[in-house]
Amino acid sequence: MNENPLVTKLGNFVDLQADDLQLIRAWSLPAIRLATGTTFIAEGDRPERICLLLEGWGYRYKTLRDGNRQILAFLLPGDMCDLHAFILSKADHDIAMLTDATVAFVSGKDVMQAVDSHPRLTRALWWSTLVDEGIAREWIVNLGRRRAVHRVAHLFCELWLRLRMLGMTSDGEFLFPLSQEVLSDAVAMTPVHVNRMLRELRERNLLEFRDKHVAIPDVGRLMSFVDFDPSYLQLERRDLSGDLRHLRS
Template identity: 40%
Template sequence: MHSPFHPGYNPMIRKLDSVFTLTDDERQALEKLPMQMQVIKPDQDIVREGDRPSRSCLLLSGFACTYKVTVQGKRQIVSFNLPGDIPDLQSLHLKVLDNSVGTMSQCSVGFITHEDLHDLCTRYPRITAALWRETLVDAAIFREWVTNVGQREGASRMAHVLCELMVRLKAVGLVEDHACDLPITQSEFADALGFTTVHVNRVLQQMRAEGLIEIQGSRLNIPDWDKLKQVGEFDPTYLHLENDQAAA
């Protein structure tokens, strides 16, 4: 077991630092946290609903999603998972998972045993507070998604999610001039937004025509950030970022 990070970039530290200011000692402890690396192909489950895991997964690179499946087999994506996220952190205290986490692109994942996480939290109470704060931010994101899917329509619903992704990716250093890689398919957007795939395509075409977004392959560029925020009724307060510049 080993830590996979190269000097100067650690997505977990970048993520936690965006919502909770860490000390140098705490950063070093996180860098030394043992984990088992695994590369997982797209469209694969990392953990499944009903699992009783003895470890949690840290997303090191790539895009994943948390989702539920109905009895009829319909999938509802309830959040997008980005580098630095620990999407099954609740398994540290809840024995049975009530959702699944799957990859949307090829992902590098670091598995951290619950024993090592408990030991880290015992030795560094402020890291415990940082992880607790992260779970509270996750809950705030869930509330915002319920509001977005339940009350916004069309371009506004899509714009809100794109704004959120841009801000969260910027917080972990993966955005340059309001442009980022976004390997999310129209089908995956449909499962997240409650649209059909045809409607997702129609909405994206409309947003392109209005100059709100530019997409080349999996690369997203936002020419007018303020305009997209206005269309999406996007206020980044619910992300509770320590550094306000990440939301600019």
């Protein structure tokens, strides 16, 4: 967690070289504090700069006309929150902070220049947007085909692995700063029912809650409870064998 979280994340895909690292570190300054609840991208915005999340939790969501909100993704340190909005030139959903956070704003021009001159970095950024897409697809499966208990449990498995990769877990537990209402908008249920499902998970000894922390007594048991398949998170270092070796280095 001392390393720049974007470096940690992209390093999972390519061996970044000195100049790539320098670029990323330059992007990460100056660090800016944002308060819980700050919306920094609203649907329809045409962002001029890209927000890199360095610390704290954010989320993407859409609000329907009837006021219902669906959370599309949780944003964790290392995530470039609105890269897609910049590339597509127009945001199709809102992004806001769930906790106090620190971010850095990178000018879009800088990123696009880097894209044109650093193919290795470009591929790494592209890769990271594809991982996000994979997460979105698994979210579809979760909402479409899993029962309430499993839906909630699946989300905790995902968060566990993403946070662990960032070094933000310790001893089978992590900081979980979200209210049950926020959770309910992520798993598409009522807060009341989320509450009951959490109780069930507690009673099955799959999860424990203290202060604002979740503990997972036995990660393996939780994962087998939901039949969790982590491959969509692309956590294993890319395999270097095969045709691609010459493209890296």
